[in-house]
Amino acid sequence: MTGNHPDRDDLVAYSLGALGPREAAEIEAHAPGCARCTRELEALLPAVAVLGESVEQVEPPPEMRERVLAIVREEAGREQETATRRERHGWRGFLLRPAMGLAALAIVAAGIGGYLAAGDGGGGGGGETVPVVAQQGIGGTLSIGEQSSMLDLHGLHQLSGREVYQVWVTQGSGLRPSSNFIPDSTGRAMTAVDGHLNAGTEVKVTREPHPGETAPTTPALLTATVE
């Protein structure tokens, strides 16, 4: 540190992703409130970006394009169906939308939190509510619905960088990712779990380094089992 600021060498190392987690966290805590360090980091951005551009260009396989676009079209189709349902069911349908942005969830939560906590709430009509078995001071409930369920959690730790909390649904030996979310400043979050959850299904949440993981990379922080 130079005075209250990180060394310039450390800012350069940070921009290259070369700091350890603790040192990186110190910069992430300091920089947003410091015009000088923010300016320096912003000035480094183009130089770091061109490193990624500087590699020899290799043609990606055409089948990758087909595969990626097929996934995207399928998910967009599902989203369209959900949107149609939302239009039909108004706010209740809105709450059933999987993988919804947290900001929207937080706004909804502020307005109708009591309604959701009452049981039937965001779960979508099934009415059953099961507690989550959690660690590290996390608690909450899973409200089961017919087509979508709602996790309502509190005591979540704040995330850094691109981290997200990821919801997973396991049934038998199968596991699929569901929504991901970021808690609000009080450590509270609500998120929808899409699909019908049969008895014995487990809903788990892990903390992941970034969105889009296809399998958990960290141990589950909580589990809710549908009875």
Add this chain to the structure above:
Amino acid sequence: MTRAELQRLADEDLMPRLAREDPLAFEVFYDRHAGAAYSLAYRIVGSRTAAEDVTQEALISIWRSGARYDRARGSVRAWTLGIVRNRAIDFLRKEQGRSPKLAAGGEELLERSASEELTDTEALRRETAREVRGAIKDLPDDQSKVIELAYFGGFSHSEIAEMLSEPLGTVKGRMRLGMDKIRATLAEGW
């Protein structure tokens, strides 16, 4: 909006359409950036199959979180490559004991055909990439090595210091000097 209209949009104007889950907008995004994303992934992980997995995961994660793009944190291309880089480094870390690929294997790399039709933006990007490749080659070996180990290898500065048997301060200093030279090259070119 038609595909032709979407193709005329700047990256930054395309992203809000991804956030609204428009698959056609994603297709345009894919055609603009998948090549660079795959090339970077290949450079880091050193295998076509792994590069394909890494790129696919990264692009799908962008589709699923398109609303997260913040133009204050750089261009769409830089943001995309940052995500790809993180994925590729995670892949390397999971493959324990695997060393980073420090030099591209020339015979396997297929430079895109010069006759391929390029947009002005893409042509400019490639010209800049060539300049930066030149600038990196012109760096003293000790500076380019620490930058490559950090950016393409995912090693921390303390790991690099241990690997090269150099003091930590020396490694950090070399990173700074090298990055300053790249910045200077960019400043001259723009």
